[in-house]
Amino acid sequence: MxxxxxxxxxxxxxxxxxxxxxxxxxxxxxxxxxxxxxxxxxxxxxxxxxxxxxxxxxxxxxxxxxxxxxxDRLLPLVPEEVWAAGVTYEISEEARKSESSMAEVYIDVYDADRPEIFFKATPSRTVGPEEAVGVRRDSDWNVPEPELAVVLYRGEIVGYTVGNDVSSRAIEGRNPLYLPQAKIYDRCCSIGPCVVPAESIADPHDLRMSMEIARDGETLFSESTSTAEMVRTDEELVHYFTSHNAVPELAVLMTGTSLVPPQDFTLTEGDVVSIDIEGIGTLVNPVVEV
Incomplete structure (x- = not known):
């Protein structure tokens, strides 16, 4: 379903x-x-x-x-809050180390018992399929981050969707304390195209995920991976999200990315990002400057 x-x-x-x-x-x-x-x-x-x-x-x-x-499809659900997890795949750790002047911060998070969990978006900052995601004008290095997104009702996993945690890597790379500015801004997040109930996904930790980025009809980036590469489980991430936290009734938690474009790539207005996750569907978003 x-x-x-x-x-x-x-x-x-x-x-x-x-x-x-x-x-x-x-x-x-x-x-x-x-x-x-x-x-x-x-x-x-x-x-x-x-x-x-x-x-x-x-x-x-x-x-x-x-x-x-x-x-006619719209944003498939309107979560009160969208949160995200970071550095949950080895390639994500490597990318953060290469972009940052404080690489040891990301090494510590990757190996630590406690994962990185951060606030990502409000409903007004979240877009659905075919709507434009945003890249910041004050950043010269912006990337999409394709992620399996967990849908939570009262803190319990009830479904899954596709998420795009658009990020300003130039801003985050200058200093990890700039993370909120790199992550939270107008049109910084997309989810969709649908929600699949949790019981319809046999194993969320073994799903093929792929991303393609096109510009002027030409494919600039196309790679795939598997959620099996994630070093943490969805349940572990949800535990840390909900612990000692008054979570909203309906929320989305993105689980991290393992598809990272090369360092010389940045999103520009007019690009089209397509993210597909096995068993869920394909989330397509054009890009606009904000």
Whole structure:
């Protein structure tokens, strides 16, 4: 199953689910099912899984043309907060060491018991599929960071989506204390194109992930990896995110990147970033300066 948020007439949004049998408008089956957060809440109250609850609604739901999943899709959920983890792959550690004047900081994080967990974005700074992600004008080295993103309801893993933790490496490289400015700004984050319930992902630590960056129709970067390369588990990262922290009801936690463009590459306005994760889908975003 894959859950999408689609644009409807006026300001109405449709919450739909894609299955092997078709695409179904869950909002038409029950007016309270207007988004992923509402589905997670209803499943919690009913003591059922989201998949079970979804299947109960499908028979009375209107069908939706599959083409709408591309033409009308929006941000698949609106998390109250987006957080992220850093230096969870060896290549990420190497990249941070090469960019920073304080390389030992990243070595210590990679090997430490406690992971790096940082605040990434508010809803107003988060964009969905086909929307433009931003790169800062005051940075001359900006990169996308493709990541498996965990969807949390009341601190529990309920789903997965694709995330892009766009970062200003020039700013972070000058001093690690500049991390918030390198990470948090207008259009700094994208998620989508859908949410897959946790029970539909057999092993989130063994998913193929790939990224392609195109400019003027030419592919400038194309590589793939596996989440099996991550040195920490999703559960470990969630533990540190939720511990001693009043987490919001609906949140997203990105789990780190292992696809790093070469040091002589920087995103520019007009580039297109495509990130694909096995079993979830492809998140595509153009780039704009902010």
């Amino acid at each position: 894959r859950y999408y948020q689609l644009a409807g007439q006026g300001h109405v949004r449709r919450f739909v689910v894609e299955t092997d049998e078709g695409v179904f408008d869950l909002t038409s089956a029950h007016p309270g099912l207007t988004g992923f957060g509402e589905l997670a809440h209803a499943a919690s109250v009913a003591g059922a899984s989201m998949v079970e609850l979804t299947r109960r609604q499908i028979d009375s739901a209107d069908t939706v043309p599959r083409g709408a999943l591309v033409e």
